Amino acid sequence: MTVLALKMPDRRRLMALSIPFAAVVGSMAIGLLLIAISGKSVPDAIEAFIDGAFGTAFAVGASINRAVALALIGLGFILAARANLTNVGGEGQIAVGGIAATAFALWQPVADLPLGLAVIVPLLAGTLAGAVWGGIAGVMKVRFGTNEVISTLLLGFVALLMVYWCVQSTALLRQPQTSSSTLPESLPIPDATKLPGLTGDPESPLHIGLVLCLLLALATAVVLQRSTFGLRLRAIGLNELAARRAGMPGSLLLVVALGIAGGFGGLTGAIMLQGEQFYLKAGFSSGYGFDGLVVGLLSRGSTLGVLAGALFFGFLRSGGISMEIMAGVPAALTLVIQGLIVIAVAGSVILVEKLEAEQR
Amino acid sequence: MQFGGKTWLPPSPAEALEQGIAMVHQHFSLVPRMTVVENLMLGQARGVLNRAAFAARISDIADRFGFVLDPNAVVGELSVGERQRAEIVKCLMRDPQLLVLDEPTAVLPPSEIGALLDICRRVADSGRAVILVTHKLAEIAKVADKVAVLRTGRLVAQADMATADMGALVQAMVGREVKPLDVALDDSEDSAVAPPNQPGFALVCDGLTVLDRHGATRLDNFTLEVRPGEIVGLAGVEGNGQSELGMVLAGLLAPTEGRYFIGDVELTHAGAAAVTAAGGGIVPEDRHAVACVTAMSVAENMYLNKLDRFTRFGLLQRRALNEAALVQMKEFDVRAAGPDVAFSGLSGGNQQKAVLGRELTLDPLVALVAAQPTRGLDVSAVEAVYRQIRAAARRGVGVLLISSELDELIAVADRIAVLYRGRLVGERPAEMNERGAIGALMSGQGAI
Numbered sequence: 001m002t003v004l005a006l007k008m009p010d011r012r013r014l015m016a017l018s019i020p021f022a023a024v025v026g027s028m029a030i031g032l033l034l035i036a037i038s039g040k041s042v043p044d045a046i047e048a049f050i051d052g053a054f055g056t057a058f059a060v061g062a063s064i065n066r067a068v069a070l071a072l073i074g075l076g077f078i079l080a081a082r083a084n085l086t087n088v089g090g091e092g093q094i095a096v097g098g099i100a101a102t103a104f105a106l107w108q109p110v111a112d113l114p115l116g117l118a119v120i121v122p123l124l125a126g127t128l129a130g131a132v133w134g135g136i137a138g139v140m141k142v143r144f145g146t147n148e149v150i151s152t153l154l155l156g157f158v159a160l161l162m163v164y165w166c167v168q169s170t171a172l173l174r175q176p177q178t179s180s181s182t183l184p185e186s187l188p189i190p191d192a193t194k195l196p197g198l199t200g201d202p203e204s205p206l207h208i209g210l211v212l213c214l215l216l217a218l219a220t221a222v223v224l225q226r227s228t229f230g231l232r233l234r235a236i237g238l239n240e241l242a243a244r245r246a247g248m249p250g251s252l253l254l255v256v257a258l259g260i261a262g263g264f265g266g267l268t269g270a271i272m273l274q275g276e277q278f279y280l281k282a283g284f285s286s287g288y289g290f291d292g293l294v295v296g297l298l299s300r301g302s303t304l305g306v307l308a309g310a311l312f313f314g315f316l317r318s319g320g321i322s323m324e325i326m327a328g329v330p331a332a333l334t335l336v337i338q339g340l341i342v343i344a345v346a347g348s349v350i351l352v353e354k355l356e357a358e359q360r
Numbered sequence: 361m362q363f364g365g366k367t368w369l370p371p372s373p374a375e376a377l378e379q380g381i382a383m384v385h386q387h388f389s390l391v392p393r394m395t396v397v398e399n400l401m402l403g404q405a406r407g408v409l410n411r412a413a414f415a416a417r418i419s420d421i422a423d424r425f426g427f428v429l430d431p432n433a434v435v436g437e438l439s440v441g442e443r444q445r446a447e448i449v450k451c452l453m454r455d456p457q458l459l460v461l462d463e464p465t466a467v468l469p470p471s472e473i474g475a476l477l478d479i480c481r482r483v484a485d486s487g488r489a490v491i492l493v494t495h496k497l498a499e500i501a502k503v504a505d506k507v508a509v510l511r512t513g514r515l516v517a518q519a520d521m522a523t524a525d526m527g528a529l530v531q532a533m534v535g536r537e538v539k540p541l542d543v544a545l546d547d548s549e550d551s552a553v554a555p556p557n558q559p560g561f562a563l564v565c566d567g568l569t570v571l572d573r574h575g576a577t578r579l580d581n582f583t584l585e586v587r588p589g590e591i592v593g594l595a596g597v598e599g600n601g602q603s604e605l606g607m608v609l610a611g612l613l614a615p616t617e618g619r620y621f622i623g624d625v626e627l628t629h630a631g632a633a634a635v636t637a638a639g640g641g642i643v644p645e646d647r648h649a650v651a652c653v654t655a656m657s658v659a660e661n662m663y664l665n666k667l668d669r670f671t672r673f674g675l676l677q678r679r680a681l682n683e684a685a686l687v688q689m690k691e692f693d694v695r696a697a698g699p700d701v702a703f704s705g706l707s708g709g710n711q712q713k714a715v716l717g718r719e720l721t722l723d724p725l726v727a728l729v730a731a732q733p734t735r736g737l738d739v740s741a742v743e744a745v746y747r748q749i750r751a752a753a754r755r756g757v758g759v760l761l762i763s764s765e766l767d768e769l770i771a772v773a774d775r776i777a778v779l780y781r782g783r784l785v786g787e788r789p790a791e792m793n794e795r796g797a798i799g800a801l802m803s804g805q806g807a808i
Contacts, residue, residue, distance in 0.1 A: 222675070226675050226676060226678075227674050227675050227676060228667050228668070228670070228671040228674060228675070228676045229674060230676075231656075231660065231667065231676055232667070234653075234656065235653050235656065235660075235664065238653045238654075238655050238656065239649070239652075239653045239654075241612065241649055241650050242649070242650055242651060242652055242653050242664070243653065243664075244612060244632055245610055245611075245612060245632050245642070245644070245650050245651065245665075246632070246636075246664035246665040247632050247633030247636050247637075247665045248633075249633075
């Protein structure tokens with residue numbers, strides 16, 4: 001019920017924390033073993049990982065930016081999960097959010113807007129696009145009974161191809177083709193539409209997406225635990241028929257829940273674009289939707305759990321990229337190690353739940 | 361148990377089949393997208409499939425027992441009666457000594473019942489034994505040689521059909537035992553009070569008809585009026601349309617035809633929220649599926665339909681909610697450790713009292729529909745439920761009490777209507793000496 005394990009007795013709290021910790025350490029050890037087997041230097045790999053994850057101020061900022069993207073997807077996921085909906089379409093919702101944000105940011109009147117609106121309008125456009133994308137899956141569910149796991153996933157593939165289409169066609173978002181070497185990418189967005197930095201330091205990649213993310217996390221926690229809307233989502237998720245009997249607008253709640261989850265995804269896409277990438281290219285969502293889904297799944301529905309998980313995976317991703325570049329560890333191997341850690345954490349979460357149930 | 365002259369207890373269904381006992385269940389086990397032959401080959405064909413030979417065997421059996429069945433028809437496109445025939449053929453292919461049919465006529469339209477009974481007769485004439493499990497006495501009277509009456513797991517009567525007294529059989533079926541329940545029932549200090557004669561209607565059902573997705577009629581032109589302050593009992597063996605009627609009145613199922621009003625408000629297609637707003641209190645027959653969310657708290661469940669009252673700026677005022685729930689728990693004698701414990705931790709009786717409390721405190725409250733409200737409850741909870749229902753009626757609420765317990769209806773209701781095969785087949789005063797007449801209506805006599 002409550003956020004994470006705050007109300008548990010100390011011994012159990014210790015157990016709830018130590019088991020996942022041990023699992024992560026264990027799977028990292030296996031990872032190092034795999035690196036050794038692959039013939040790379042283990043100390044080099046460790047050094048590269050630390051460097052890339054939190055070795056420099058830049059690395060920390062980049063890791064946190066990654067965590068912001070993962071956390072937003074995770075927050076949307078647990079909101080929909082409260083209504084017993086599984087949104088696996090984060091990747092596609094990021095993609096449509098990115099497309100909409102790019103389109104609006106590249107539209108000159110928007111870039112000329114005063115009072116920070118040049119930043120806000122593309123963010124809202126991205127959010128709205130994601131919400132529509134999630135809402136479509138919701139409407140399909142209540143109208144035709146389509147399972148949302150399937151519809152959100154497949155709509156995700158559609159969205160990824162739409163990004164590809166947008167950056168391939170000059171009629172859409174592709175930059176003007178001046179030579180045969182012009183890449184299939186959009187123009188970079190104007191400076192006015194980029195997210196402001198969080199620190200004064202122009203070298204730091206950290207942007208106000210972090211603040212936005214924390215505010216939304218707080219809002220999500222309030223909605224889930226204190227609001228009547230959150231209670232209604234829960235009622236629908238636990239017993240749809242009883243919720244309908246109690247006069248709740250069941251179909252509407254389901255569509256709204258998936259719409260909000262999609263909106264979080266769309267916002268993520270806009271933040272990724274306006275905060276770091278600055279132009280749209282194929283594959284720009286690069287797996288954040290799926291990693292965010294894992295974060296949401298592992299959080300057991302807790303907002304703090306989402307934030308913790310997102311930070312962890314954000315640093316892991318940065319370190320992994322650095323290992324790949326600096327220590328020559330094959331990309332596939334870093335994915336294997338990440339996968340191992342996911343399995344270990346997921347397994348330990350289930351184990352902790354089981355042990356808690358036994359003690360009750 | 362003895363079978364074929366030997367003492368025998370089948371250890372498994374497969375063993376029973378092996379020994380020649382075949383059963384047609386109420387719910388068919390056929391794959392809708394496969395043909396009749398393919399369905400019947402499942403579990404019987406070995407090695408190479410020989411469709412033609414199988415089809416020939418099916419036609420042969422169908423001919424022998426005098427019914428029509430196309431072996432190559434896709435099961436999903438067959439009528440319920442045809443599917444049932446396919447099930448019967450499936451059983452007969454194993455050449456059983458004993459054929460058991462569980463409520464075979466419950467799913468059939470009246471026009472197909474006669475044909476089914478003929479098949480039973482032919483199977484019996486071919487030297488096999490047939491057991492027909494049904495609550496419809498009239499059907500048994502047509503076809504059976506012997507009749508036995510089972511009530512609450514006990515054999516209470518046995519007779520040869522030729523000499524049996526139908527009245528006695530009905531009495532045996534509906535029974536009259538001294539149960540702890542009677543304490544609650546006999547304590548009805550006010551059941552004899554005449555209903556206040558108030559103008560208008562609390563609840564009006566006008567020609568409600570429900571077809572299920574197979575097109576079978578579950579509720580057939582159901583018309584009933586309940587006046588304010590009146591308790592109308594709706595008797596009937598379960599599965600005769602009560603569930604569908606309950607869902608329609610709760611606003612969860614749109615009737616295929618007909619209209620439905622609470623007070624002056626038409627609610628036919630209005631949905632559950634409108635039923636509540638119009639003053640329709642609903643105690644559904646399936647408490648766990650429809651009335652409550654067991655994983656949520658007692659307070660949340662008691663105000664599930666009134667959460668707006670405790671909402672300010674979108675936030676739920678938990679303290680106010682719990683305080684209100686505490687008062688209501690006291691009023692309706694809901695015993696729980698507190699308003700914020702999980703609803704699942706309450707006994708069935710306390711859960712039902714909580715649901716009843718929620719529905720009775722609607723403002724306004726015009727009509728109460730309570731379906732099987734005392735099922736599975738202990739004696740004191742049963743008594744509390746009756747007391748609350750009577751008190752509501754005295755306040756001028758019109759009550760429709762749907763129950764399969766005749767004793768309960770006689771004790772609580774002012775008049776009793778009887779539902780059989782989705783239709784109202786009669787109405788009697790709620791008096792002890794009407795038991796036989798009501799029981800006869802419930803078992804379909806004079807109505808088949």
